Amino acid sequence: MARALCSDLQLTFHPDQNSMTPLTRRFALKCIGLGGAWIGFAPKVSAQDTLTATTSTAASVSWSNTNDRVWLGGNVWANPMENWRVVDGAAECQSAGGNRNVHCLTHQVTNAKGSMSMSVVIRQIEKKMSDGGVGFRIGVRSDIGDHRANCFAGGGINAGIIGGQLVLGNKRQAIDVDVTKDTLLSLIAVPGDGGGVELTLAVADDEGNPIGQISRMVDADAILGNVSIVNNFDGAAKVSQGARYRFSDWLIDGDAFEAKPENAFGPILWSMYSLSDSRSDEGFVLKSSVLTGPMGDDDNQQAEFWVQRDGQWKSMGTAKLDTDAWTATIRIPNWDETKETTYKWVYVEKHRDGTETVNEWVGRIRPNPSGRPLRIGALTCQNDYAFPYEPVAKNVAKMDPDLVYFSGDQIYESHGGYGIIRQPAVPAILNYLRKYYQFGWSFREVMRDRPTICLPDDHDVFQGNIWGEGGAPMDVDDGGASSNGGYIEPARMVNVVHITNTAHHPDAYDPAPVKQGISVYYGDMVYGGVGFAILADRQFKSGPQHVDTGSGRADHVHDQGFDTSVLDKPGLILLGDRQEAFLKHWANDWRGHSMKVLLSQTVFAGMATHHGGYDGYLKADLDCGGWPQTPRDRAIEILRPSKALHINGDQHLTSLCQYGVDRQRDSNWSFCTPAIAVGYPRWWRADEMNMPHANRPKHGNSDTGEYLDGLGNKVYVYAVGNPEVATKKNRYEKAHQKASGFGFVTIDTDAKTYFVEAYKFAIDPADGNPDNQFPGWPVTIHQDENAGENRLQ
Incomplete structure (x- = not known):
């Protein structure tokens, strides 16, 4: 006989009969309690809620004292956020789509030998073609078990009501219940005979009168992980034809739970x-x-x-x-x-x-770091299959940079699931914010105590690539979000992306907005004796609709014999007149600093020969900063007097190269950092493609030396970090295989050097293992080399 959860109530289970004494509202309140375990940060608990908790983990997720709004609270994560509202003191699902859910962040089931109890009051507020069900889901666990990652995991055990049936995992039982009225769902889990766990789901009306119940045994480990409430379990509701419910008074208790109030996220x-x-x-x-x-x-x-x-x-x-x-x-x-x-x-x-x-x-x-080298953590591109990127976040914090730099793609359209909303602006903004919050959830501890530069890029505004055309709206009838110029999203949404990423940046050089009233953020910063230029290298760029690349996507050249010089048409734009004027001023302004760094989204060269898959050869990609070629050369010539190192990202392929304009190696070096989590893979396999080269570096690594990239740009490739073809299932092992990681640059203003490091994803930077970094790193570059006075061989 399984032991009762609350000894003072002497609740008795009979696994062989699937029966139990009635579970009333009074029992749920007595067993779960509220007392001093209120999650919602309220300074007082009303008299009606003052009960004695049965364990130190007892908690309530309540919206009774919360104003009407989108955000449900810091103790929960809503999937997706834009589909939920607090309405008149309850959490109300706004979508009739499938698998809308709310996870408790502060309580996870970690003790499979313990007991647990939950209850919640539900009420159906709308039914469309079907009812996909309502209730709890327990045992929601990702491959790494992190409470944040669990929020986006599949699986788990459903416990609730679907269309006149009680459902508990794969077991169902008919029930006569009117879910259009307040209905109490309660779930109990207690250790059973044989090492398993007995689950019992009970239903009562709003007065506590029992309506029905169902029980079953499960493996103990099946209950480990997050717990959530769910609107529409059933996949039949995926096309938004299910039902919508209100949830109130979600009560949690039991020694199976581990309580971590510090896991709250917000307000x-x-x-x-x-x-x-x-x-x-x-x-x-x-x-x-x-x-x-x-x-x-x-x-x-x-x-x-x-x-x-x-x-x-x-x-x-x-x-x-x-x-x-x-x-x-x-x-x-x-x-x-x-x-x-x-x-x-x-x-x-x-x-x-x-x-x-x-x-x-x-x-x-922090104080302005003067009299010592300036240390920069450089990061880019975080595909959410590897969320929350804990190895990178911890390693960057361990290395304690003076400044952190995110060069773009803080989100991808796939972040958190549930698709994207392009318009109208208000739901599109909420859709974006929900995805963007995963970025802060991962890296907020790194950003808390040091300056942060955070550039938006194409995926941040829901575009596979972006050619901003000076803020013009995209002609959606002539191409798609990946291969056409302009912005596909409403200007109001784009401005939110700029605010959330760059509002804290130093003042813009020229803050006048571009077309549609879209804001700009390019400008400079002087910190630690180093001058930084912050560019938006996509915002003014011409779109590929102005040229003909042959068959297929307008921005991709597949034919190895294609003459890409024809793509360098007069009048095409890379940085635009305004940013070029800024760059000219900045390159020659040395007040307050003695070394310079250019920060932008992507490398000014075509540093990939294969895209997407191992055999996905691509001669040229117009999304890189190597196109258009003439304004690319002009930007580098403007940059050369600055002797700046160019730090960028975007390409999902770390590289260290030196630009050439009139001759090889006559201009600045570029460090394209590893992606935090590579999604779409790229490779630089120039030797395999028989691309002519000269002057291979002394280290002798393949695919290095002086090349013409697929667009005809001069580029000296010193190091690349090609990925493996990913085979691993674990998110962190997969990210490591795909050549994910982070960059680190140490600037010594006395020695006039840049020490450049490229770390792999799943390593310990403090253990001294030479394989922690990609082949060819670390590298020391002297300031004068950024003007073509080369020493590095």
Whole structure:
């Protein structure tokens, strides 16, 4: 006989008869309790909720005191966020599609030998062609078991009601229940005979009167992982023809759970900041932005920035939350850059009953690193099959950079599942924000305590590639989102992408918006004795509709014999007049610094011979910065006096190369960093394609030396990190095979050198293993080599 979950109630199970004493609402409340385990951060618990918890893990996920809004709260993750709302004190699903669910973040089942109990009140608010069901899902577990990754895992055990039947895994039983009225679902799990777990699902009306129940035995390990509530289990509802439900008073208890309040995500999600020498009477300027979840009209619409001075907290002012981007930004001139300063963003959450909860996000503003080398963590492209990228996030933090740089593709359209919403703007924005939050969820600890530069790129605005055409709208009748110029998304959505990524950046050089009112963010930063140029190398670029690449996609050249010089048509644009003017000014402005770095999205060369699959030969890809060729050469000639190292990403293939214009190796070096998690793979296999080359480096690695890329650009390839063909199932092993990882650049302003490292995904950078880095790294480049005075052989 299995033991009862609550000893004072002496609940008795009879596995052989699949029966139990009635599970009433009173039992659920008594067994689960609320007491001091309230998850929702409310400072007070109402008298009606004051019960004694049975264990230290007892918790309530309640929306009774939450204002109407999109964001359900920091204790849960909603799939997908845009399909859920808090409405009149309950979580209401807005979609009749399948598998809409809400995961508890602060409680996971980790003890298979323990007991657990959950209850929730449900009510159907709309039914279309069918009812895909409602209830719980337990045992939701990814291959790595991380609570964040579990939120997007398949599998698990469904426990609830589908179309007049109780369902508990693969077992069903008829029941007479009216789900259009408040209905209590309760699920109990207790250790059973033989090492398994007995699950019992019971249904009662809103008065606690029992309606029916069902039990079954499962393997103990089957309950491990996240727990969630689900709207429409059934795949028949995938075409949005199912039902919609309200959920309230989700109660959780039992020693099977591990409680981790620190796993809550929000209402403050994360913050980013920059610190830059303005070289004016404003001195150093600090800019910081904070992100919250999408709040409601009755919620607080501002956040406050504080700093600690002489042991006391001092407010530096409030900032209004942009109610599209849910980002607040503060700008503070004349910052004392010589001292480390503790800061906090404060958001005061208002509740329906008039009470408030203070939420804080604390970090530190580092002093400007002077008199020592500047260390930069360089990252790009994070496909969510490897979410939450823990090996990279931990390794970057372990290496403790002074600055972190994300060069784009913080999201892909596939992030989190459930597709993309292109328009209208408001749901498209929510769809974007939900995906973007996975980026912060992974890297917020790295960004908390150091400056961050974060560039948006093509996938961030839901485009496979982007040729911005100066902000023009895309002609969707002439191509697609991957091979046509302009922006396919509404300008309002694109501006949200820019705000969430770059609002904290130093002020734009020329902030005038481009076509459609789309914002710009190009400009400079001076930090640690290094001058940075921040470019948007896609925003003004011409689209491939202006040229003819032959058959197939307009941006791809497949024919090895195709003369790509014909693609270099007069009038085509790469950076555009405005950014070229900025770059000319920046290349010759040495105030406050002695070395320079160019930060942009992609390499100014065609550094891949194969795309997508191992045999996917491609002579030229117009998405790279090597096209159009004439403005590419002009950009490099403008850049040459700066002697800047170009750090970029985008290509999913790490490379270290030197640009040539009039001759090989007469210009700047480029470091294309490894992708955090490679999705679409690329290879540089020039030798296999019999591409002529000269002057192979002394290390003798294949596919290196002086080449003409597929577009005819001069490029000296010093190192590449080609992937394997992925065969592994585990997300982290797969990412490692696909040549994922991160870059690291150390700039010594005394020695005038750039020390460039390219680390693989699943390694420990502190163990000294020479195989931790891709072949050819690390490399030291002297500043003068970026102007063609070559020493590296």
